[in-house]
Amino acid sequence: MTTLKDLGEQGLLRRLAPFWAAPHPGVSVGVGDDGAVLALTGELVVTVDLLVEGVHFSPTTTPPHAVGWRACAANLSDLAAMGAAPLGLVVGLGLPTETTVAWVEDVYRGIVACNPVPIVGGDTCRAPHRTLSITALGQVGKGRAFLRSGCRVGDVLMVTGPFGGSRAGLAVLQDPDRYQNLPSWATEAVIRAHQYPVPRLDAVAPLQQLPQPVGAMDTSDGLADALVQMAQLSGVGLVVDLTQVPITSATRLVAQEQALAWALYGGEDFELLVSLPPASPVDYPLQLIGRVVAQHPGEVRDTQDHPITRMAAFTHF
Amino acid sequence: MTTLKDLGEQGLLRRLAPFWAAPHPGVSVGVGDDGAVLALTGELVVTVDLLVEGVHFSPTTTPPHAVGWRACAANLSDLAAMGAAPLGLVVGLGLPTETTVAWVEDVYRGIVACNPVPIVGGDTCRAPHRTLSITALGQVGKGRAFLRSGCRVGDVLMVTGPFGGSRAGLAVLQDPDRYQNLPSWATEAVIRAHQYPVPRLDAVAPLQQLPQPVGAMDTSDGLADALVQMAQLSGVGLVVDLTQVPITSATRLVAQEQALAWALYGGEDFELLVSLPPASPVDYPLQLIGRVVAQHPGEVRDTQDHPITRMAAFTHF
Numbered sequence: 001m002t003t004l005k006d007l008g009e010q011g012l013l014r015r016l017a018p019f020w021a022a023p024h025p026g027v028s029v030g031v032g033d034d035g036a037v038l039a040l041t042g043e044l045v046v047t048v049d050l051l052v053e054g055v056h057f058s059p060t061t062t063p064p065h066a067v068g069w070r071a072c073a074a075n076l077s078d079l080a081a082m083g084a085a086p087l088g089l090v091v092g093l094g095l096p097t098e099t100t101v102a103w104v105e106d107v108y109r110g111i112v113a114c115n116p117v118p119i120v121g122g123d124t125c126r127a128p129h130r131t132l133s134i135t136a137l138g139q140v141g142k143g144r145a146f147l148r149s150g151c152r153v154g155d156v157l158m159v160t161g162p163f164g165g166s167r168a169g170l171a172v173l174q175d176p177d178r179y180q181n182l183p184s185w186a187t188e189a190v191i192r193a194h195q196y197p198v199p200r201l202d203a204v205a206p207l208q209q210l211p212q213p214v215g216a217m218d219t220s221d222g223l224a225d226a227l228v229q230m231a232q233l234s235g236v237g238l239v240v241d242l243t244q245v246p247i248t249s250a251t252r253l254v255a256q257e258q259a260l261a262w263a264l265y266g267g268e269d270f271e272l273l274v275s276l277p278p279a280s281p282v283d284y285p286l287q288l289i290g291r292v293v294a295q296h297p298g299e300v301r302d303t304q305d306h307p308i309t310r311m312a313a314f315t316h317f
Numbered sequence: 318m319t320t321l322k323d324l325g326e327q328g329l330l331r332r333l334a335p336f337w338a339a340p341h342p343g344v345s346v347g348v349g350d351d352g353a354v355l356a357l358t359g360e361l362v363v364t365v366d367l368l369v370e371g372v373h374f375s376p377t378t379t380p381p382h383a384v385g386w387r388a389c390a391a392n393l394s395d396l397a398a399m400g401a402a403p404l405g406l407v408v409g410l411g412l413p414t415e416t417t418v419a420w421v422e423d424v425y426r427g428i429v430a431c432n433p434v435p436i437v438g439g440d441t442c443r444a445p446h447r448t449l450s451i452t453a454l455g456q457v458g459k460g461r462a463f464l465r466s467g468c469r470v471g472d473v474l475m476v477t478g479p480f481g482g483s484r485a486g487l488a489v490l491q492d493p494d495r496y497q498n499l500p501s502w503a504t505e506a507v508i509r510a511h512q513y514p515v516p517r518l519d520a521v522a523p524l525q526q527l528p529q530p531v532g533a534m535d536t537s538d539g540l541a542d543a544l545v546q547m548a549q550l551s552g553v554g555l556v557v558d559l560t561q562v563p564i565t566s567a568t569r570l571v572a573q574e575q576a577l578a579w580a581l582y583g584g585e586d587f588e589l590l591v592s593l594p595p596a597s598p599v600d601y602p603l604q605l606i607g608r609v610v611a612q613h614p615g616e617v618r619d620t621q622d623h624p625i626t627r628m629a630a631f632t633h634f
Contacts, residue, residue, distance in 0.1 A: 028360055029462055032550070034398035034535055035364035035455070037462045043345055044361055046437065047352035048452060050409040052444040081351035092367040092450050120363065127369040133409050133450035135365060138352070145346055145354050218351055233349070 004104070004126075005097040012124060015101055019108045024118040026087060036120035038087055038137065045138040045145065047078035053130040061173040064103045066195035067132065068110025070268075074220060075136035076115065076199035077270040081218035083146035083204055084138030088120035091134055094127025107132070116201070144208060150215025151234035151275035151292045158286035160200045160272045162246040163223050167266025168254040169194025182253055189250035197270045206284040207274065215275035222267040225310040227290075227300045230273065238300045240290035240308060264308070321421070321443075322414040329441060332418055336425045341435040343404060353437035355404055355454065362455040362462065364395035370447040378490040381420045383512035384449065385427025387585075391537060392453035393432065393516035394587040398535035400463035400521055401455030405437035408451055411444025424449070433518070461525060467532025468551035468592035468609045475603035477517045477589045479563040480540050484583025485571040486511025499570055506567035514587045523601040524591065532592035539584040542627040544607075544617045547590065555617045557607035557625060581625070 004012055017031075024030070029037035051057060051071050062070065072089065079086050091111065095104065111119065111134075120137075151157075168190035172179045179187055200218075207214050215234060219226045223245065231238045245263050252259045275292055276282070300308040321329055334348075341347070346354035368374060368388050379387065389406065396403050408428065412421065428436065428451075437454075468474075485507035489496045496504055517535075524531050532551060536543045540562065548555045562580050569576045592609055593599070617625040 028459075029399075029464065033462075033465050034395040034533075035362045035401065035453075037399065037457065038361045038363070039459070040357075040361055044355045044357055044404075044454070045352045046355070046405075046407055046452070046454060048407045048409050048438060048440050048450070050411050050440050050442050050444070050448070050450055052411050052442065052448070054445060055411075055443050078351040082346075082354070084352065087361075088363075090363055090365045090452060092365050094367050094369050094448060121365060123365050123367050125367050125369065126372050127367070127446065127448065128371060129445050131367070131369070131411060131444065131448055133365070133367055135363070135407060135452045136352075137361065137363060140354065142345075142356070145350075147346065148350050216351075 001100040001102060003097065004095055004099050004101065007101055009124065012101065012104065015105065016108060019112055019119055027118055027120055030118065030120055031122065036088065038120060040087055040139040042139045042141045045079055045082045045084035045140050046135065047075050048133065048135045049074045051132040061170060062195060064106035065110040068107035069114040069196050071132045071134045072111045072114040073197050073199045073270055075134045076201055077218040077220060079136050079138040080200045080204050081146060081216050081272055082140060083144060083208055083213060083216065084140040085204065086117040086201065087137045087139055088117050089115060089134060089136055091119055091122040093124045094131035096128060096130065097126060099130065144213050146214050146216035148215065148217045148230050149233040150213060151230050151236050153236055153292055153294045155275040155292040156278045156288055157238060157240065157290035157292065158274045158276065159246065159289055160203050160286060162248045162251065163269050163271060164247050164251045164255060164259055164263035164266050165190050165193030166197055166268040167262040168251045172254060179254060186250040186253040189248065190254050197268060199270050200272045203272055203284050206282050210276065210280055210282065217273050219269055219271050219273055220267060222265045223273065224264040224308055226273045227308060228310040230275065231300050232298045235297045237293040237296040238290055239293055239303060240300060241303050244287065244289045246287045318417040318419060320414065321412055321416050321418065324418055326441065329418065329421065332422065333425060336429055336436055344435055344437055347435065347437055348439065355437060357404055357456040359456045359458045362396055362399045362401035362457050363452065364392050365450065365452045366391045368449040378487060379512060381423035382427040385424035386431040386513050388449045388451045389428045389431040390514050390516045390587055392451045393518055394535040394537060396453050396455040397517045397521050398463060398533050398589055399457060400461060400525055400530060400533065401457040402521065403434040403518065404454045404456055405434050406432060406451060406453055408436055408439040410441045411448035413445060413447065414443060416447065461530050463531050463533035465532065465534045465547050466550040467530065468547050468553050470553055470609055470611045471594065472592040472609040473595045473605055474555060474557065474607035474609065475591045475593065476563065476606055477520050477603060479565045479568065480580035480586050480588060481564050481568045481572060481576055481583050482507050482510030483514055483585040484579040485568045489571060496571060503567040503570040506565065507571050514585060516587050517589045520589055520601050523599050527593065527597055527599065534590050536586055536588050536590055537584060539582045540590065541581040541625055543590045544625060545627040547592065548617050549615045552614045554610040554613040555607055556610055556620060557617060558620050561604065561606045563604045
């Protein structure tokens with residue numbers, strides 16, 4: 001297997017050129033100069049995520065193609081949560097010299113497979129651990145960004161899809177023997193949910209049709225974390241009907257009695273949590289899970305008035 | 318010393334809040350949502366650099382304040398080389414849990430000291446090695462970007478300042494005993510050149526006054542590398558008078574007979590190499606080092622017709 005040490009930096013850049021060489025109407029200057037130049041209308045939205053092997057992914061649960069996909073999905077999900085349309089990606093890669101070129105190419109293939117916009121720039125350097133830094137650039141109309149602080153009393157809380165699948169997939173990948181008697185359609189579905197989560201860019205245009213920008217956040221750190229953050233940043237109370245949180249039958253089969261806990265605290269499902277006026281006409285399949293109230297500002301409660309906290313959310317240190 | 322493990326992620330974010338909390342006219346949404354939102358005119362310019370401890374910096378040569386400064390300078394230098402005005406920075410930090418909060422705060426202080434624009438976003442996560450990923454965002458008038466491919470036959474080659482200082486500073490930091498008999502003004506000057514290089518943002522506005530965009534590149538991988546890249550990407554020959562390459566007397570004192578080699582191949586000086594029509598009226602102290610010719614396209618030669626190659630440039634793998 002050819003490694004980066006065999007190939008050198010210039011050799012690696014030549015091998016990666018096909019991933020970013022395509023001209024694109026919005027890109028005036030792409031990879032190969034000191035920076036990239038992009039045209040945009042409205043305002044610029046920018047997000048960044050750093051992923052480190054051994055912390056955010058491991059070879060046993062995430063093949064390189066899925067590493068690229070997930071890194072890209074996490075950033076595009078942040079753009080979707082802001083109500084933005086993607087413009088381009090900037091990819092930073094820190095790699096040990098013994099990394100194979102095949103690994104790097106598979107990461108890039110995963111990025112391209114997930115991603116509707118061009119890779120406009122990047123930086124590649126030596127590092128003791130495989131590290132990905134992805135910056136996503138998007139555009140949004142002036143004053144049209146979806147904010148975490150955008151919940152208003154009287155709004156309903158909607159979500160774009162099911163929760164807990166990514167956490168269930170991780171469980172199967174980490175301990176396959178334990179789940180070997182489950183039907184393969186179920187284990188394959190949750191593994192796919194873990195390795196290839198879909199950022200909800202398709203929900204942006206339907207939600208941007210509404211007269212006022214909605215409140216929104218993605219649920220990458222878990223649904224409970226998103227609920228608490230939106231309650232706190234909006235200064236409102238949220239009441240959630242936990243029986244309405246969507247969970248697939250595949251996730252229920254794997255998770256059993258932990259299904260709701262994984263839905264609330266598992267994270268990395270990349271569905272959007274949206275706050276908008278009741279009966280808003282949105283051409284997108286949203287699921288109603290709760291409502292925004294004036295009582296208990298900053299807090300989230302279920303319909304029995306029990307508090308929901310972000311307690312089990314993933315903490316980085 | 319308080320470490321990140323003591324403080325946790327939320328605690329760290331609270332400590333860093335002063336560095337990015339200030340409101341700024343161009344920033345509609347800053348840190349704290351899924352992404353940042355910025356207003357801009359013209360086109361967007363984006364650059365990224367990844368820096369890893371043990372590869373790009375070490376505790377013996379670069380205190381944390383200088384780590385932040387240099388990471389920021391490298392990115393702002395890329396914006397300057399594109400002819401762009403800076404808009405904002407996005408800072409990704411990967412940190413071991415035993416990192417002290419004081420270290421992180423010093424890095425941020427260095428970033429802020431170097432940087433005229435707001436930190437608009439970021440990501441902080443655990444990593445086995447200290448890793449910085451800085452993305453710089455800038456704006457440039459449509460069609461006004463300075464490109465590496467912008468050398469035209471008949472142009473003169475100019476530089477914005479002296480070379481070799483950063484490499485000389487590294488030599489003193491790595492082996493102080495060897496240079497202990499030199500005057501302190503000289504060793505201090507080259508250490509400063511290494512730890513606190515100045516990105517040439519101040520040259521952008523004077524160069525943008527010209528009727529046509531100039532060709533330009535920064536010299537972060539060395540002057541020789543920049544010359545070869547501009548010759549190749551512009552499809553022209555470059556003739557350089559090596560006696561005219563500016564080198565400070567401090568650098569000459571440290572480098573002795575290696576002064577020209579360090580100027581050509583040392584790198585990280587962050588001066589700009591600019592190609593523009595002769596006698597262009599530029600209100601900036603530029604130094605003439607050569608000219609652009611039709612002969613030997615893609616090659617760089619000195620006035621004795623000896624080839625100059627990028628040979629000794631730093632290679633990442």
